[in-house]
Amino acid sequence: MKHTTIILLALLVAACASVQTTYDYDKSADFKKGMTYAWDKHVQDLAIDQLNKDRIINAVEKEMSLRGYTKSDNPDFLVDFHVKLQQEESATATTMGPGGYGRWGYGWGGGFSTTTVDVNKYLDGTLFINLIDKASEKIIWQGRGEKTLDDNLTPEKRDAQINSGVAAIFKNFPIAAPAAKK
Numbered sequence: 377m378k379h380t381t382i383i384l385l386a387l388l389v390a391a392c393a394s395v396q397t398t399y400d401y402d403k404s405a406d407f408k409k410g411m412t413y414a415w416d417k418h419v420q421d422l423a424i425d426q427l428n429k430d431r432i433i434n435a436v437e438k439e440m441s442l443r444g445y446t447k448s449d450n451p452d453f454l455v456d457f458h459v460k461l462q463q464e465e466s467a468t469a470t471t472m473g474p475g476g477y478g479r480w481g482y483g484w485g486g487g488f489s490t491t492t493v494d495v496n497k498y499l500d501g502t503l504f505i506n507l508i509d510k511a512s513e514k515i516i517w518q519g520r521g522e523k524t525l526d527d528n529l530t531p532e533k534r535d536a537q538i539n540s541g542v543a544a545i546f547k548n549f550p551i552a553a554p555a556a557k558k
Contacts, residue, residue: 419433432503458506465495
């Protein structure tokens with residue numbers, strides 16, 4: 377049992393570590409004023425599939441709740457998010473065989489070799505989460521997480537990956553979540 381727990385903990389840490397996060401915020405903003413929020417109207421218009429949109433919304437709501445915020449019809453803050461997807465490629469060349477001839481590439485000897493190029497295509501995803509002061513209509517906090525996406529995940533693994541990614545983005549939010557009880 378103890379061995380299984382250690383392996384599970386290592387997998388969770390590895391999942392969080394794979395998300396690269398950054399954040400920025402307005403140091404003069406009062407993040408504790410009112411403590412109510414609503415979703416920005418543009419969230420429902422985002423061009424991502426509904427299942428993943430719902431996963432992100434649920435993960436953000438969980439993080440906001442952990443920090444003492446509640447949803448309201450008359451909020452102090454608006455929350456929105458944006459997703460940026462970018463197709464990337466990497467190439468690796470491998471050369472097999474004796475190669476050129478002699479010293480400095482000329483002289484005697486064989487010169488036959490084969491080079492194989494492997495091209496790997498992958499999708500990088502970036503999630504931006506914004507907290508907007510409703511009165512001033514200015515972004516007062518932005519968190520960003522970037523990760524290479526895997527399309528072959530089960531729904532349970534997608535949930536876990538989105539939850540851990542959003543938690544990693546909120547790690548440096550100005551109001552910390554309470555520490556987990558041991």
